[in-house]
Amino acid sequence: MIEISNLTKYLNKKSVISDVSFSAKRQECLGLFGLEGAGKTTLLKMIAGAIQPSSGQVRILGLDTHTHGYHARKAIGYQPESGVSHPTLSVKNLLSFIATLRGFQGAERRRRVDHAASRLELWPVLDYPINTLPPGLKRKVAFAQALLHDPDVLLLDEPSEGLAPHQQGKISRLIQSLADEMTIIVASRDCEALAGVCTRALVIGGGRLLADTPMPELQRSSRHFRAVTLAAESALDLLALAVLPGVAGIEEDRHGPGTVTVLAMPGHSIYPAICALIANRRWEIHSLNLEPGRLNDVVHHLSQEASH
Amino acid sequence: MNLLPSVFKRQLASYLSAPATYLSVALFLLLSTLLGLHTSQLLERSSSDLQGFFQWHPWLYLLLIPALSTQLWADENETGFGDFMKTLPVRPAELVIGKFLAAWVVAGLALLLTFPIVTVVNLLGSADNRVIASQFLASWLLSGSYLSVGVFICALTRQRLAIFILTLSLLLLASGVSSILDALERQAPIWIIDSLTSLSPLLRFGLIDHGTLTFQDGAYFISMIIAFLAATTVILNYKNS
Numbered sequence: 001m002i003e004i005s006n007l008t009k010y011l012n013k014k015s016v017i018s019d020v021s022f023s024a025k026r027q028e029c030l031g032l033f034g035l036e037g038a039g040k041t042t043l044l045k046m047i048a049g050a051i052q053p054s055s056g057q058v059r060i061l062g063l064d065t066h067t068h069g070y071h072a073r074k075a076i077g078y079q080p081e082s083g084v085s086h087p088t089l090s091v092k093n094l095l096s097f098i099a100t101l102r103g104f105q106g107a108e109r110r111r112r113v114d115h116a117a118s119r120l121e122l123w124p125v126l127d128y129p130i131n132t133l134p135p136g137l138k139r140k141v142a143f144a145q146a147l148l149h150d151p152d153v154l155l156l157d158e159p160s161e162g163l164a165p166h167q168q169g170k171i172s173r174l175i176q177s178l179a180d181e182m183t184i185i186v187a188s189r190d191c192e193a194l195a196g197v198c199t200r201a202l203v204i205g206g207g208r209l210l211a212d213t214p215m216p217e218l219q220r221s222s223r224h225f226r227a228v229t230l231a232a233e234s235a236l237d238l239l240a241l242a243v244l245p246g247v248a249g250i251e252e253d254r255h256g257p258g259t260v261t262v263l264a265m266p267g268h269s270i271y272p273a274i275c276a277l278i279a280n281r282r283w284e285i286h287s288l289n290l291e292p293g294r295l296n297d298v299v300h301h302l303s304q305e306a307s308h
Numbered sequence: 309m310n311l312l313p314s315v316f317k318r319q320l321a322s323y324l325s326a327p328a329t330y331l332s333v334a335l336f337l338l339l340s341t342l343l344g345l346h347t348s349q350l351l352e353r354s355s356s357d358l359q360g361f362f363q364w365h366p367w368l369y370l371l372l373i374p375a376l377s378t379q380l381w382a383d384e385n386e387t388g389f390g391d392f393m394k395t396l397p398v399r400p401a402e403l404v405i406g407k408f409l410a411a412w413v414v415a416g417l418a419l420l421l422t423f424p425i426v427t428v429v430n431l432l433g434s435a436d437n438r439v440i441a442s443q444f445l446a447s448w449l450l451s452g453s454y455l456s457v458g459v460f461i462c463a464l465t466r467q468r469l470a471i472f473i474l475t476l477s478l479l480l481l482a483s484g485v486s487s488i489l490d491a492l493e494r495q496a497p498i499w500i501i502d503s504l505t506s507l508s509p510l511l512r513f514g515l516i517d518h519g520t521l522t523f524q525d526g527a528y529f530i531s532m533i534i535a536f537l538a539a540t541t542v543i544l545n546y547k548n549s
Contacts, residue, residue, distance in 0.1 A: 049394060049395050050394045052548070076395065082388065085387040086389050087383055087386050088325055098396065102396070
């Protein structure tokens with residue numbers, strides 16, 4: 001579906017994307033993660049055809065975007081990071097115009113616009129001038145236009161940034177449902193939010209691909225994988241926790257007194273032992289969480305390692 | 309070219325919703341009427357055509373055409389919509405031709421709004437409407453050729469002021485070819501002078517202005533339009549690749 005080989009981009013003689021290669025199959029949802037300025041947006045823009053690579057190749061459905069850009073663009077839906085804006089058009093007119101450019105006319109065009117607007121819950125702002133909307137809503141409009149033609153490849157750049165938490169959840173569920181129909185690449189600085197959505201993670205830093213791994217693998221590489229975080233009102237006996245079998249270390253939360261995270265050694269499950277200790281010592285615990293792994297820490301760590 | 313009508317309609321709507329369009333068209337109408345009726349004393353001469361009125365058009369287009377040209381890509385450039393358009397399946401040729409045609413229609417509408425002068429001339433004397441129609445057509449073709457230059461400049465720069473100044477300068481240069489030729493008359497070979505004379509839009513328009521529009525004159529303006537639009541498409545294709 002998507003084949004990227006040796007993609008490189010120079011801007012002002014500086015390499016912003018360096019020798020990136022990966023591929024994605026149908027019904028795969030790839031998370032493109034990295035810190036600010038890692039090159040995520042540039043990479044997505046090159047796949048979408050907004051900018052041309054200095055070298056390397058992007059193939060969409062077997063079509064080279066350089067030589068068959070027109071046909072490749074037909075298969076792509078792209079939501080830019082800044083959303084879509086226009087000085088005069090309303091949200092409805094903009095969606096309608098883009099639907100026309102996508103080749104839809106009359107009743108079919110209206111049906112597509114209505115469907116995309118209801119998927120992204122844009123009804124309340126449909127008649128608003130798009131230029132007056134906040135950035136989060138502009139992104140939602142951009143997301144809606146990317147879905148108008150049921151693309152084979154969907155490229156999303158920070159789709160839920162600037163939205164309220166409950167809206168972010170809705171966007172994540174929408175992406176998850178779309179993954180059954182198309183190949184999705186979603187770029188984000190916050191990979192925790194996409195942990196349950198993406199099947200594979202691409203970590204990018206300094207324009208280079210640092211990791212291309214299934215999402216569970218990335219979670220497993222976190223030092224907080226299977227760690228247990230517990231919060232209590234009184235001070236806990238950290239020594240008792242530290243000597244439990246399989247415990248690799250203990251982290252105290254500087255911002256939350258009485259909250260500690262007990263790290264597990266790779267391949268060990270410390271949760272039952274901690275539960276038994278709590279019951280044994282009759283600690284009054286507010287919360288007890290088994291952590292799936294802190295993905296943002298992993299991405300940060302990989303990026304830091306790459307920059308040294 | 310399936311998307312050409314959509315691009316054309318969008319651009320036409322953009323022109324019709326912009327106050328700058330009405331301002332520049334109103335200024336064109338005001339100046340053309342004042343200059344045509346007052347300076348050339350059109351009504352006193354009781355002419356059968358509108359030569360005194362149309363002779364000012366090449367100069368008035370120096371204001372109208374750069375003003376229309378600055379609006380050609382304004383929507384796209386102001387909000388980054390142009391960069392986003394690169395990700396849509398629209399061919400540069402569809403964009404260029406669609407936008408050009410919309411601007412040309414606006415120039416045509418500005419010309420049509422001068423129809424009261426034709427009515428006045430018909431009421432006051434024996435007007436030769438065939439000649440007047442050919443003068444209108446020639447003026448519209450001239451505006452089209454000037455607009456194609458504006459479209460070409462728009463492909464080179466995004467700055468509104470730069471588009472206005474460059475288009476104005478290029479059109480001034482084209483309009484001033486006759487003065488340059490007069491200066492070169494004794495220094496350059498006659499065949500060069502003749503070739504340059506045949507290329508000057510102002511001189512070509514002057515010839516049409518005196519009588520009916522010939523096939524060569526029409527072909528001259530249309531080929532100029534095609535040449536500049538083709539050059540614009542090549543530049544956009546190059547920029548996108």
